[in-house]
Amino acid sequence: TLPEGFPFDKESALRAASEPIVLLLFSFIAGMDVAHPAIAMGVSRHSDFRQKPLRRMATTIDSLIHLVFGNAQEAITTATRIKGVHDQVEGHHTAGKTKTMQAHSYSANDSELQFWVLATGFYALEAAHKRWLQPLSDEMRQAVYDDLVVFGGFFGVAQEVMPADVKEYDAYMENMLNGNLLGSTDTSRQMANIVFGARHKGVLLTPAYLLIRSLARTSLDQRLQERLQIRPTFLDRFIAGLFDITVRLTYSRLPGDIRQRAIPAYLAVRRTWRSVFVVSAKHNYAKKASDN
Numbered sequence: 001t002l003p004e005g006f007p008f009d010k011e012s013a014l015r016a017a018s019e020p021i022v023l024l025l026f027s028f029i030a031g032m033d034v035a036h037p038a039i040a041m042g043v044s045r046h047s048d049f050r051q052k053p054l055r056r057m058a059t060t061i062d063s064l065i066h067l068v069f070g071n072a073q074e075a076i077t078t079a080t081r082i083k084g085v086h087d088q089v090e091g092h093h094t095a096g097k098t099k100t101m102q103a104h105s106y107s108a109n110d111s112e113l114q115f116w117v118l119a120t121g122f123y124a125l126e127a128a129h130k131r132w133l134q135p136l137s138d139e140m141r142q143a144v145y146d147d148l149v150v151f152g153g154f155f156g157v158a159q160e161v162m163p164a165d166v167k168e169y170d171a172y173m174e175n176m177l178n179g180n181l182l183g184s185t186d187t188s189r190q191m192a193n194i195v196f197g198a199r200h201k202g203v204l205l206t207p208a209y210l211l212i213r214s215l216a217r218t219s220l221d222q223r224l225q226e227r228l229q230i231r232p233t234f235l236d237r238f239i240a241g242l243f244d245i246t247v248r249l250t251y252s253r254l255p256g257d258i259r260q261r262a263i264p265a266y267l268a269v270r271r272t273w274r275s276v277f278v279v280s281a282k283h284n285y286a287k288k289a290s291d292n
Contacts, residue, residue, distance in 0.1 A: 013143035014151070017136060018068055020262040021251060022128040026061050028216040031195035032120040035228060037181065038113055040188035054209075057195075062270070064121075067151070069263050079154065083109075111158040116176070118152050118162075123173060127219055132247045141166045183227035192228045196220070214239040 034040040047056060066078040107113070122145060129136050136144065145166045152162055163169040176182060183189050197213035217232040218240040225231050232240070251259065 012147055013140060014068060014147035016256075016260075017125055017129070017140065017144045018263075019128065019133065019259055021132055021247065021259075022125050023061055024212060024215055025124040025128055025219060026057055027195055027197075027212050028127075028219045029120050029124045030057055030060070031192050031216055031220065031228075031230075032123070032182075032224070033117055034191035034195060035182040035188050035224060036113065036116055037185040037188045038110070039116065040185065040191040042107075042113075044187055044191055065263055065266065066270075069267060074267075075154075083155070109156065111156070111161040114155055114157045115152060115161050118148050118157070119169065119173060119176075122148055122169070124219070131219070131244065133252050138166075145169060177221055177223050182224060189228055193230060196228075196230050210235075210239055211243060215243065 034043055063078050063082060066074045070078065125144070126136060126141070142165060149162050153159065163172050183192065196216055197209075214232070214236040217230060217236045220228075220230060220232075
């Protein structure tokens, strides 16, 4: 069942704040996600992320777009598919210092892990606005966060796990960034390095890849840079800086309604592709049936 306020309509704060350019920080979001030891272990053991990181991130972006901008049927279908995958992701991992290692269970349906994923998404959304547009007002921050709480409720995140408002969310994020949990295991550091591009194998260093990597590395909090052993290079800072200037001179000066057209256009193309695929599949099935 759909909670009140979901799927999000055109007037929702989350849709309004989810500028297309935010998607360029998705690698940054994924890197922060897997910095959590439990998420890193789940991703490492239950997906082909190590072998195909870019493809996995592209698939996740597509799902996120359908959840936030899609209609009710698309949101339900996407969420059902994701939950089916999450139901199979569970196990144990170890965390802590070498002499005091402790075993912990993990599950993709764990509310605390699910909220960390939501929290990093909100963190990146704010970072994109500060970097390329303008910081969200206090009222807008709260409105977007309220939408994220609805979003979390749709996925079954326990209400008591989610901070009540943005002030509590800010305290939560500071606690996570200052604490010793993120990047505390070899797996979390390894997976983060894969995301941030330090250990990609067989990936052609195209301009687009270099840009995504540079934006992710230069957006990473210094505390996590040290913990994950990931530091932006001179090339990262140069590429990201040049892109920042270009965006401020072009994208940020476009009217908001024009900037917002990109994602609905993407959804329209995906819907057309699905329709063509379904028609083609039905035709092939009918042909095989008639041949038999």
